[in-house]
Amino acid sequence: MVTKELIKAEVDRVEEKNLEVLYKIVKALSSPLTGEEISSPKDNDVDWHDFIEETYGCLADAPIERGDQGQFEVREAVR
Numbered sequence: 001m002v003t004k005e006l007i008k009a010e011v012d013r014v015e016e017k018n019l020e021v022l023y024k025i026v027k028a029l030s031s032p033l034t035g036e037e038i039s040s041p042k043d044n045d046v047d048w049h050d051f052i053e054e055t056y057g058c059l060a061d062a063p064i065e066r067g068d069q070g071q072f073e074v075r076e077a078v079r
Contacts, residue, residue, distance in 0.1 A: 014022055 011022065
């Protein structure tokens with residue numbers, strides 16, 4: 001059986017970088033949804049557009065390039 005003490009012990013093992021995500025999960029589970037917390041598709045579109053605006057062109061100074069494929073050894077044919 002899972003107890004609060006067991007969960008608290010596991011929380012101590014969570015890396016610092018994941019604490020914000022864990023906090024949001026705990027908050028979401030600690031209060032019931034009233035319907036106001038559920039975002040509409042229109043709200044999601046705004047979030048998506050904000051994300052694109054913030055990240056678009058972030059690699060302009062260091063574009064991703066495909067390196068040379070190199071030489072591969074010739075192997076026996078598979079039968």
